[in-house]
Amino acid sequence: MTPPSGPRKGRPRNADADGAILAATREALAELGWGGLTMGDVAVRAGVAKTTLYRRWPSKNELVVAAVAEQLDELEMADLGSLRADIEAVVAQFASLLSAPETQAALLALFAEATRDPLLRRRVREAIIEPQKRLVLAGRAAAQSRGELPLDTCEETASAAVDIIFDTVAGTVVHRMLVSGEPATPDWISSFATLLLAPLAGIGAGT
Amino acid sequence: MTPPSGPRKGRPRNADADGAILAATREALAELGWGGLTMGDVAVRAGVAKTTLYRRWPSKNELVVAAVAEQLDELEMADLGSLRADIEAVVAQFASLLSAPETQAALLALFAEATRDPLLRRRVREAIIEPQKRLVLAGRAAAQSRGELPLDTCEETASAAVDIIFDTVAGTVVHRMLVSGEPATPDWISSFATLLLAPLAGIGAGT
DNA sequence: GATATACGCTACGACTCGTAGCGAAAGAGT
DNA sequence: ACTCTTTCGCTACGAGTCGTAGCGTATATC
The missing domain is CATH 1.10.10.60 (Homeodomain-like)
Structure with a gap:
């Protein structure tokens, strides 16, 4: 570039x-x-x-990839001391970023063009999607070190878990804000965190 | 039109x-x-x-709206006798539709254009998004009539629940298939259904 | 038949993409 | 001080697209 x-x-x-x-x-x-x-x-x-x-x-394609990638590199995973707090924080951060009209149109337009151009799709995955999985990895690691989540027993299972969690968080927030056009209120974020925690934390561990 | x-x-x-x-x-x-x-x-x-x-x-905008809306009207909610089976069926159906390259590019391109054009966004919501919430409503009603879910006590809460469920299902599947580019395998659908059922069905009701 | 609309075809003005050529500016190397 | 190299802004270009307009013709209703 x-x-x-x-x-x-x-x-x-x-x-x-x-x-x-x-x-x-x-x-x-x-x-x-x-x-x-x-x-x-x-x-x-x-x-x-x-x-x-x-x-x-x-x-034009490459220019837009660079423009969007720069914007998304701002995301960070905080360690607030509990899994629920961490999830809510990163979701709020992500939602805040997506509430800016610049990011909205840029991200979706890019994804759309990427569906047709395999090369562009690869560049989007490499430059935009994959780097953000670091957030899930960091959050899991922190929760495991606090004893909130069991340690990984199987490498493959853990990797699949990261993928499905990432798809669910990113997909749901993106869909709500960009497609439905509803804002991510604190109440909504809280509900969504509950939905996420239930299967993760097991019986009786959520609050 | x-x-x-x-x-x-x-x-x-x-x-x-x-x-x-x-x-x-x-x-x-x-x-x-x-x-x-x-x-x-x-x-x-x-x-x-x-x-x-x-x-x-x-x-061009209006033409594409019409093309995509026609495609998505094919979706139907089956009643297979259990909430889990219904969820898996509709997710599989949705995923199957989204696996067609025609639908992939069409949907995302349309969403992208809609972020900038408020009029187009309204048309997308009216013609494409809202009609699909009928699937969530139908599934909930069926589950309630089978006793799998409690009856609605508050109209407003129920409406918010429909919204969050719809955002989560549509958003996650769309994100996985269109953005990440991974197929929705039966295993993945099963995992996702588990994730969805945990908060819905309460302790001990999932499988 | 007369009327009214849809159709296929061709041509058009305005615009954009991505490239090429030009003279001028701003540094590095000697 | 002088040369060399790269970037800069500017203008112009060929190819392609949008959306419209005009024409003659086909196919329906009154």
């Missing part, structure tokens, strides 16, 4: 431009959608020439 | 064309994505002139 290591000779790239372009991309995507997003418009918003965009990213 | 009631005079519309156009739209959307979908291509696939498309739908 960007040159592996900064070029040694010649005029250096404007360091501020990358951030400005990615922010402009998310902004434009939110207002205009994938179909309405034009490279010329992004260039004007970012205050650079259109050729500068193509000098740094090879196509 | 189509004239409120058939015109009384003049040449009637070709009745077969509507179906052919909608099918061609889904097919083209699957192959080319939202960005690659062209009205001219759809017209060729359907064997009609481009002007015929615009005579029946005012824009």
Whole structure:
């Protein structure tokens, strides 16, 4: 995407431009959608020439992948001392991110294009989806160290559990906020955490 | 969309064309994505002139809404005698529909465009999302009549429950199949049903 | 028949993608 | 100080698309 290591000779790239372009991309995507997003418009918003965009990213697809990936890297898993609190915190954080119109349109538009372009789909998985599974792994590990969850007995089972938990959390929150368009209120988050904890914590362990 | 009631005079519309156009739209959307979908291509696939498309739908957006809505109306809630079986059946049905590339690209592309266009979003909610909540309502009613679930005590609570269940089921399945790209195997469906049943059925009722 | 609509075809203006060429700017190496 | 290399902004271009308009023709009702 960007040159592996900064070029040694010649005029250096404007360091501020990358951030400005990615922010402009998310902004434009939110207002205009994938179909309405034009490279010329992004260039004007970012205050650079259109050729500068193509000098740094090879196509619209790659530009949008970068713009969305940058946004989602903000997520963090807190350790608040209980599994329920951790779940509610990360869901709230995720929901807060998804409540920004920039992120909404950007994420969905990208997923949509990815269904047709296998290469883009791979890039989305690598750059956006897989990195976020770290949240589930961190939350599980913390809960296990606190004795809230049993330790893993089988590597394969544990991996499958991480996948299904990730699908459920990400999918449900995304669906509620982006498709149904309902906000994730504290009450809703609490209900959802209860739903998640029941099968995880076993009989009598939830609160 | 189509004239409120058939015109009384003049040449009637070709009745077969509507179906052919909608099918061609889904097919083209699957192959080319939202960005690659062209009205001219759809017209060729359907064997009609481009002007015929615009005579029946005012824009690409409206055409795709109609194409996807038609596809999702196929879903039905079976009554198999137990809540678990009903859930697994409807999830499998939903997953089967979403495994078709036509539906995948169509749904996501539409959701993405809907995030920017409030009017389109309303049309999507009315024509696609809300009608499917009937599945949750039917499943709950059947389970209540079998004594598997308690009867509703509060109208408002029941409505919120329907919403959260719908978000969770639709969101998780959509996310797994469309975003992660993993198939919904019988094992996965069974695990997911367990996850859903735990909070619903209370202690000791699941299997 | 007269009327009214749908149909297929072709052409059109406005717009976007991604590329190419230009002169100028801003650094690194000698 | 001078050269070399890369980036920058600008303008223009070919190919392709959207959505519309006009034409002649087909197929129905009154």
